[in-house]
Amino acid sequence: MRVLVWAENCESIYPDGVHGAIASTLSEDLPQVRAATATLEDPGCGLDDSVLEQTDVLVWWAHVRNEEVPDDVAQRVYERVLRGMGLIVLHSGGEAKVFRRLMGTSCTWGWREPGERELIWTVCPSHPIAQDVGDVIELTEHQMYGEYFDIPRPDDLVFISSSPGGEVFRSGCTFTRGNGRIFYFSAGHETLPIFHHPQIRKVMANAVTWAYPVNGFVKARGFRRMDPV
Amino acid sequence: MRVLVWAENCESIYPDGVHGAIASTLSEDLPQVRAATATLEDPGCGLDDSVLEQTDVLVWWAHVRNEEVPDDVAQRVYERVLRGMGLIVLHSGGEAKVFRRLMGTSCTWGWREPGERELIWTVCPSHPIAQDVGDVIELTEHQMYGEYFDIPRPDDLVFISSSPGGEVFRSGCTFTRGNGRIFYFSAGHETLPIFHHPQIRKVMANAVTWAYPVNGFVKARGFRRMDPV
Amino acid sequence: MRVLVWAENCESIYPDGVHGAIASTLSEDLPQVRAATATLEDPGCGLDDSVLEQTDVLVWWAHVRNEEVPDDVAQRVYERVLRGMGLIVLHSGGEAKVFRRLMGTSCTWGWREPGERELIWTVCPSHPIAQDVGDVIELTEHQMYGEYFDIPRPDDLVFISSSPGGEVFRSGCTFTRGNGRIFYFSAGHETLPIFHHPQIRKVMANAVTWAYPVNGFVKARGFRRMDPV
Amino acid sequence: MRVLVWAENCESIYPDGVHGAIASTLSEDLPQVRAATATLEDPGCGLDDSVLEQTDVLVWWAHVRNEEVPDDVAQRVYERVLRGMGLIVLHSGGEAKVFRRLMGTSCTWGWREPGERELIWTVCPSHPIAQDVGDVIELTEHQMYGEYFDIPRPDDLVFISSSPGGEVFRSGCTFTRGNGRIFYFSAGHETLPIFHHPQIRKVMANAVTWAYPVNGFVKARGFRRMDPV
Numbered sequence: 001m002r003v004l005v006w007a008e009n010c011e012s013i014y015p016d017g018v019h020g021a022i023a024s025t026l027s028e029d030l031p032q033v034r035a036a037t038a039t040l041e042d043p044g045c046g047l048d049d050s051v052l053e054q055t056d057v058l059v060w061w062a063h064v065r066n067e068e069v070p071d072d073v074a075q076r077v078y079e080r081v082l083r084g085m086g087l088i089v090l091h092s093g094g095e096a097k098v099f100r101r102l103m104g105t106s107c108t109w110g111w112r113e114p115g116e117r118e119l120i121w122t123v124c125p126s127h128p129i130a131q132d133v134g135d136v137i138e139l140t141e142h143q144m145y146g147e148y149f150d151i152p153r154p155d156d157l158v159f160i161s162s163s164p165g166g167e168v169f170r171s172g173c174t175f176t177r178g179n180g181r182i183f184y185f186s187a188g189h190e191t192l193p194i195f196h197h198p199q200i201r202k203v204m205a206n207a208v209t210w211a212y213p214v215n216g217f218v219k220a221r222g223f224r225r226m227d228p229v
Numbered sequence: 230m231r232v233l234v235w236a237e238n239c240e241s242i243y244p245d246g247v248h249g250a251i252a253s254t255l256s257e258d259l260p261q262v263r264a265a266t267a268t269l270e271d272p273g274c275g276l277d278d279s280v281l282e283q284t285d286v287l288v289w290w291a292h293v294r295n296e297e298v299p300d301d302v303a304q305r306v307y308e309r310v311l312r313g314m315g316l317i318v319l320h321s322g323g324e325a326k327v328f329r330r331l332m333g334t335s336c337t338w339g340w341r342e343p344g345e346r347e348l349i350w351t352v353c354p355s356h357p358i359a360q361d362v363g364d365v366i367e368l369t370e371h372q373m374y375g376e377y378f379d380i381p382r383p384d385d386l387v388f389i390s391s392s393p394g395g396e397v398f399r400s401g402c403t404f405t406r407g408n409g410r411i412f413y414f415s416a417g418h419e420t421l422p423i424f425h426h427p428q429i430r431k432v433m434a435n436a437v438t439w440a441y442p443v444n445g446f447v448k449a450r451g452f453r454r455m456d457p458v
Numbered sequence: 459m460r461v462l463v464w465a466e467n468c469e470s471i472y473p474d475g476v477h478g479a480i481a482s483t484l485s486e487d488l489p490q491v492r493a494a495t496a497t498l499e500d501p502g503c504g505l506d507d508s509v510l511e512q513t514d515v516l517v518w519w520a521h522v523r524n525e526e527v528p529d530d531v532a533q534r535v536y537e538r539v540l541r542g543m544g545l546i547v548l549h550s551g552g553e554a555k556v557f558r559r560l561m562g563t564s565c566t567w568g569w570r571e572p573g574e575r576e577l578i579w580t581v582c583p584s585h586p587i588a589q590d591v592g593d594v595i596e597l598t599e600h601q602m603y604g605e606y607f608d609i610p611r612p613d614d615l616v617f618i619s620s621s622p623g624g625e626v627f628r629s630g631c632t633f634t635r636g637n638g639r640i641f642y643f644s645a646g647h648e649t650l651p652i653f654h655h656p657q658i659r660k661v662m663a664n665a666v667t668w669a670y671p672v673n674g675f676v677k678a679r680g681f682r683r684m685d686p687v
Numbered sequence: 688m689r690v691l692v693w694a695e696n697c698e699s700i701y702p703d704g705v706h707g708a709i710a711s712t713l714s715e716d717l718p719q720v721r722a723a724t725a726t727l728e729d730p731g732c733g734l735d736d737s738v739l740e741q742t743d744v745l746v747w748w749a750h751v752r753n754e755e756v757p758d759d760v761a762q763r764v765y766e767r768v769l770r771g772m773g774l775i776v777l778h779s780g781g782e783a784k785v786f787r788r789l790m791g792t793s794c795t796w797g798w799r800e801p802g803e804r805e806l807i808w809t810v811c812p813s814h815p816i817a818q819d820v821g822d823v824i825e826l827t828e829h830q831m832y833g834e835y836f837d838i839p840r841p842d843d844l845v846f847i848s849s850s851p852g853g854e855v856f857r858s859g860c861t862f863t864r865g866n867g868r869i870f871y872f873s874a875g876h877e878t879l880p881i882f883h884h885p886q887i888r889k890v891m892a893n894a895v896t897w898a899y900p901v902n903g904f905v906k907a908r909g910f911r912r913m914d915p916v
Contacts, residue, residue, distance in 0.1 A: 082564060082608075084813070095681070102562040104635050106540060110684035119395040119916055121376045126771070126866045131902045135377065136916055146684050147350045148364065150540075150636055153385070153613060155842075160376070160399075162391045165686040166348040170389075177562050178608055179813045215818045223553070226568035226604050228623040229806055229823055311793060311837075313584070324910070331791040333864050335769060339913035348687055355542070355637045360673045365687055375913050379769075379865055384613075384840060394915040406791050407837055408584045444589045452782070455797035455833050457852040458577055458594060577853040579834045593835065605808045605847070606822065614840070618857075620849045624806040628847075 001033045001212055002054055006046065007061040009039035012190035018061050021195045022204065026059075029205040040065060045073045052076060057086035057211045059204075062093040063190060074098040082178030083218055086211025088204070089184045094149075099184070102177045106150045109169070114143040114189050116163045120171055124158045129172065129183060129206045137199040143189040145169045151184070159203075161186060172203070174210075179218045181211045230262045230441055231283055235275065236290040238268035241419035247290050250424045251433065255288075258434040269294060274302045281305060286315035286440045288433075291322040292419060303327040311407030312447055315440025317433070318413045323378075328413070331406045335379045338398070343372040343418050345392045349400055353387045358401065358412060358435045366428040372418040374398045380413070388432075390415060401432070403439075408447045410440045459491045459670055460512055464504065465519040467497035470648035476519050479653050480662065484517075487663040498523060503531045510534060515544035515669045517662075520551040521648060532556040540636030541676055544669025546662070547642045552607075557642070560635045564608045567627070572601040572647050574621045578629055582616045587630065587641060587664045595657040601647040603627045609642070617661075619644060630661070632668075637676045639669045688720045688899055689741055693733065694748040696726035699877035705748050708882045709891065713746075716892040727752060732760045739763060744773035744898045746891075749780040750877060761785040769865030770905055773898025775891070776871045781836075786871070789864045793837045796856070801830040801876050803850045807858055811845045816859065816870060816893045824886040830876040832856045838871070846890075848873060859890070861897075866905045868898045 003026055007019035014021035023035035038046025052058075058077065074097035081087050081102060089099050100107045120137040122130045137159075146167035152175070159172030171186035185203065188194025195201070232255055236248035243250035252264035267275025281287075287306065303326035310316050310331060318328045329336045349366040351359045366388075375396035381404070388401030400415035414432065417423025424430070461484055465477035472479035481493035496504025510516075516535065532555035539545050539560060547557050558565045578595040580588045595617075604625035610633070617630030629644035643661065646652025653659070690713055694706035701708035710722035725733025739745075745764065761784035768774050768789060776786045787794045807824040809817045824846075833854035839862070846859030858873035872890065875881025882888070 101559075104560040104562040106636060106678060106680075108679055108681050110682045112684055117395070119397075121397050123376050123378070123397075123399065124382075124863075125377060125905070126863055126868065126900075126902055128901055138916060144684070147352050147389070148354060148679070149352070150679070152610065152633070152635060153353075155611060156382070157386065160389060160397045162395045162397045164393070164395065166346070166391045166393065167684060167687070168348075168350050168352075168389045168391045168397055170352065175610070176811075176813055177610060178564060181813065213813075214815055215813055218812070220564060221566055221606070221608070222564075223566050224568045226570055226602070226625060229625070229825060333789040333791040335865060335907060335909075337908055337910050339911045341913055353634075354676070355634055355639065355671075355673055357672050367687060373913070377908070379908070381839065381862070381864060382842060396913060396916070404839070405582075405584055406839060407793060410584065442584075443586050444584055447583070449793060450795055450835070450837070451793075452795050453797050455799055455831070455854060458596060458854070575853070577855075579855050581834050581836070581855075581857065582840075583835060605810050606812060607810070611811075611843070615844065618834070618847060618855045620853045620855045622851070622853065624804070624849045624851065626806075626808050626810075626847045626849045626855055628810065 002056045003033050003035045003059065003208055004038060004051065004055040005035060005059040006038045008063050008065050009041055010063045010190060013193060018190055022059055022061065025195060025201050026204060026208060029201055030208065033208065040068060045069055047073050047077060049076060052080045055085055056213060057088065057208050059088045059090065060093045060096060061090040062096050064092065066095045066097060069097055071097065074101060078102060081180035081182065084179040084213035084216060086213060087180060087182045088207050088211060089182065091186060091188060094184055102182060103151055105152055109149040110146040112144040114191060115141060116144050118142040118161050118163060120159050120161045123160050124156050127156055127158050128210045129158050129203060131206050133199055133202050139194060139197065141192055142194065145171065145186045179213065179215065183207045183211055231285045232262050232264045232288060232437055233267060233280065233284040234264060234288040235267045237292050237294050238270055239292045239419060242422055247419055251288055251290065254424060254430050255433060255437060258430055259437065262437065269297060274298055276302050276306060278305060281309045284314055285442060286317065286437050288317040288319065289322045289325060290319040291325050293321065295324045295326060298326055300326065303330060307331060310409035310411065313408040313442035313445060315442060316409060316411045317436050317440060318411065320415060320417060323413055331411060332380055334381055338378040339375040341373040343420060344370060345373050347371040347390050347392060349388050349390045352389050353385050356385055356387050357439045358387050358432060360435050362428055362431050368423060368426065370421055371423065374400065374415045408442065408444065412436045412440055460514045461491050461493045461517060461666055462496060462509065462513040463493060463517040464496045466521050466523050467499055468521045468648060471651060476648055480517055480519065483653060483659050484662060484666060487659055488666065491666065498526060503527055505531050505535060507534060510538045513543055514671060515546065515666050517546040517548065518551045518554060519548040520554050522550065524553045524555060527555055532559060536560060539638035539640065542637040542671035542674060544671060545638060545640045546665050546669060547640065549644060549646060552642055560640060561609055563610055567607040568604040570602040572649060573599060574602050576600040576619050576621060578617050578619045581618050582614050585614055585616045586668045587616050587661060589664050591657055591660050597652060597655065599650055600652065603629065603644045637671065637673065641665045641669055689743045690720050690722045690746060690895055691725060691738065691742040692722060692746040693725045695750050695752050696728055697750045697877060700880060705877055709746055709748065712882060712888050713891060713895060716888055717895065720895065727755060732756055734760050734764060736763060739767045742772055743900060744775065744895050746775040746777065747780045747783060748777040749783050751779065753782045753784060756784055758784065761788060765789060768867035768869065771866040771900035771903060773900060774867060774869045775894050775898060776869065778873060778875060781871055789869060790838055792839055796836040797833040799831040801878060802828060803831050805829040805848050805850060807846050807848045810847050811843050814843055814845045815897045816845050816890060818893050820886055820889050826881060826884065828879055829881065832858065832873050866900065866902065870894045870898055
């Protein structure tokens with residue numbers, strides 16, 4: 001399972017960056033994973049066709065520089081997802097060009113500065129991404145994201161988050177586009193050790209496993225004249 | 230639009246009972262509605278076939294006596310819903326035999342004694358039931374209902390509620406069964422004036438309008454040998 | 459209800475074009491409709507902001523020239539849909555830039571030259587778009603469209619079509635994007651009098667009525683800092 | 688993976704019954720499967736609690752004797768599904784008490800005597816149940832099932848079938864109820880060697896694998912007072 005973790009490479013509490021921290025925990029938690037990283041600073045964002053063709057699941061974390069990703073890079077990732085690549089979109093990655101392109105909506109939402117407790121409730125306990133996660137994840141401190149979150153109806157709504165102020169957020173949502181499986185997860189802010197939280201690690205490992213293209217990659221079919229069967 | 234409001238007829242803050250209060254506000258808010266009421270105490274629960282056949286939308290409110298509804302009454306209501314009758318299930322009506330029969334699940338959830346603030350967030354603003362409701366409804370005091378709520382995936386998740394303790398609840402959900410439209414809404418506790426709240430009244434009026442069987446009532450089709458078209 | 463019917467303006471059996479025929483039948487069948495038309499040949503495709511701002515529901519019919527619609531026109535229509543405008547996409551309009559942008563997929567499918575009988579089966583009889591349509595629509599001659607149709611999971615699958623060769627097609631699908639309601643319908647080929655067929659007219663009238671933005675138009679909200687409630 | 692194949696034990700082309708044929712092919716195709724069988728003739732239908740507690744996935748095939756299954760047997764199976772047991776419902780098993788109980792609808796459909804060609808089209812190629820199945824399965828002879836099929840909206844519609852007469856049928860549908868995953872598949876008639884067809888075998892193996900309760904079995908939670916988190 002070839003996983004590529006992409007991030008903006010902003011300042012964070014993680015010595016090797018958010019991408020480094022995620023790649024490292026995924027490698028520890030899933031022996032079958034070979035994790036690589038790429039960032040906005042790499043040539044072509046580190047997302048050339050040759051790289052994407054060696055990627056089964058792409059993890060996409062972003063903070064505030066989503067608009068700096070060139071359109072053709074977003075398009076390449078988009079096309080690879082339709083062919084089968086799994087995509088895990090994290091935190092402000094919900095604003096990413098490729099995610100908006102896949103959703104067909106604005107993907108905007110509300111937020112506040114970090115510092116409030118977040119509870120992440122499992123509302124689809126039978127889903128593979130919820131396996132061994134438990135009823136609720138407590139983040140003692142996180143950044144509040146709140147509705148209305150402008151996404152299409154998810155295939156499965158797996159998690160709903162709340163803040164002490166009473167805001168709610170559909171924080172864990174699955175989608176299918178073409179042959180690709182997509183999971184949006186609102187964790188985790190770069191100034192807080194969210195990706196070290198044991199239950200968040202479990203969600204991440206489950207998500208990557210779930211998004212793996214079990215049916216392989218398909219070629220684009222295009223419009224086609226059909227012969228009788 | 231013939232609406233029947235059914236309730237347990239327990240003690241409440243409403244002089245004419247919960248059913249009376251709902252019937253009265255619906256009649257005020259929707260000129261086209263002719264609202265009647267029925268309760269658990271009525272013969273046959275007030276839900277004879279002759280009554281159901283004159284009902285376009287049934288509003289079902291319950292508190293703690295769901296098990297006292299006879300099986301054959303639940304079955305009659307169930308069959309009328311499949312034929313096309315709209316069904317609005319309120320509060321502990323989620324425990325009702327007929328709702329569980331329509332859902333195919335246990336429909337259980339968590340709760341606490343009343344007394345906490347509830348925020349009800351609109352997460353599907355384009356839905357007719359959300360029309361003119363706004364981003365959020367504040368109930369200064371209500372009874373907390375919390376996940377996991379054991380229902381099938383809703384057709385549309387319209388509202389999500391939160392409590393100050395951080396619990397969340399899928400408090401407004403639509404379903405289709407046969408020709409019937411169903412809306413579950415977790416409002417409102419009988420000791421609090423929830424059904425007088427202007428936004429709750431708006432939701433109720435929208436829900437009844439939405440659940441009306443625009444395509445009419447159908448006969449049960451059964452298993453049928455098909456002739457070639 | 460301000461309806462704009464857009465088409466490519468190709469050769470067809472309809473003296474006033476496909477757009478003219480649809481606009482005319484909608485006006486006859488729905489007294490509340492004020493129907494206008496626009497085509498690919500009009501300046502700005504007849505889809506300037508001033509036009510879109512006066513449009514509640516846009517009907518989009520296309521044949522083979524989807525790529526000739528400029529990107530900025532597709533973008534304008536896309537943004538208007540997210541704000542609330544209903545969109546009815548017909549026939550090869552499934553290939554339109556704006557439809558693919560809203561779906562987030564390739565929207566490709568299979569087809570054959572016209573000349574085969576098509577049966578269109580109602581599989582969601584409770585849906586407003588199926589009102590008074592009946593169990594099945596027979597088109598004695600039409601163009602076969604076949605699966606795999608690369609769209610996201612529809613909100614509701616209302617119609618499935620078949621050809622004598624045994625191909626099937628999800629020919630009537632609803633979607634929601636932002637505040638906008640979208641209905642894809644695979645009818646009707648320009649060399650056959652499909653839009654005069656009484657049941658197709660019924661579907662068209664139902665679809666326009668259903669797609670009307672009952673909750674009005676919303677402004678784009680963007681990312682927003684949330685104050686506590 | 689403990690699989691129990693249940694059937695009516697009617698006359699069929701299979702020397703060991705439909706149940707025997709399915710159990711045998713599943714054992715061949717999935718090394719991890721330990722398959723047992725039970726029939727309507729067994730005491731308690733072979734579905735005592737002690738048996739169900741040792742079952743991860745139940746395959747249910749029926750012909751015409753669905754009403755002979757006692758209510759308490761259907762109820763036991765129903766409760767085990769909500770706790771996590773996978774359920775594969777085949778052919779006229781769509782009429783089974785337990786399936787109707789899980790769906791909340793009548794589950795009726797149309798049919799003709801066997802003898803027509805059936806094409807089964809994959810309309811969700813990314814689904815695990817469609818893995819390596821291909822675009823279409825041809826059954827040179829089968830029993831036509833046709834819409835309207837009275838089921839709730841499926842989680843995923845994986846297959847659609849057609850007959851030469853032009854009827855269509857949602858022949859492969861997934862559902863979730865509580866912790867249990869359910870797959871309805873309209874194959875295969877007992878007088879035709881459907882379960883020996885290589886692609887049908889692939890669907891069966893995929894379905895059993897998909898329905899396995901990866902998240903384990905849960906206890907019924909009931910209504911519960913929630914302590915603050």
